[in-house]
Amino acid sequence: MSNLKPEDILGQNIRECRRNKGFSGSDLASIICCSQQHISRIESGSVRLNVSQIKYIADCLDTKVDSLIFGIGFQYEGLDNINLGKFYYF
Numbered sequence: 001m002s003n004l005k006p007e008d009i010l011g012q013n014i015r016e017c018r019r020n021k022g023f024s025g026s027d028l029a030s031i032i033c034c035s036q037q038h039i040s041r042i043e044s045g046s047v048r049l050n051v052s053q054i055k056y057i058a059d060c061l062d063t064k065v066d067s068l069i070f071g072i073g074f075q076y077e078g079l080d081n082i083n084l085g086k087f088y089y090f
Helices: 004-022 025-032 038-045 051-060 065-071 072-079
Strands: none
Touching: 004 025, 004 038, 004 065, 025 038, 025 051, 025 072
16 A cells, blocks of 8 residues: 555546646646646645546546546545545545
């Protein structure tokens, strides 16, 4: 198990997915309508995201939320236990 914080793991997974798609930080920023600096902060774990934001990024990267939250502890209990009406921050 990693000693990284959930937002760090999430940021690393977003960066890896973005790179695998061949997108630069600026490309992803344009797709999700934010600045490249904001993408950098997300990927470095400096920004906490809620589930709907993670879902939006996953959709923009044409991937599943599961791949972006891979390695975060609660996900081993299954995504069915997540209440989408509640805000979770990573």
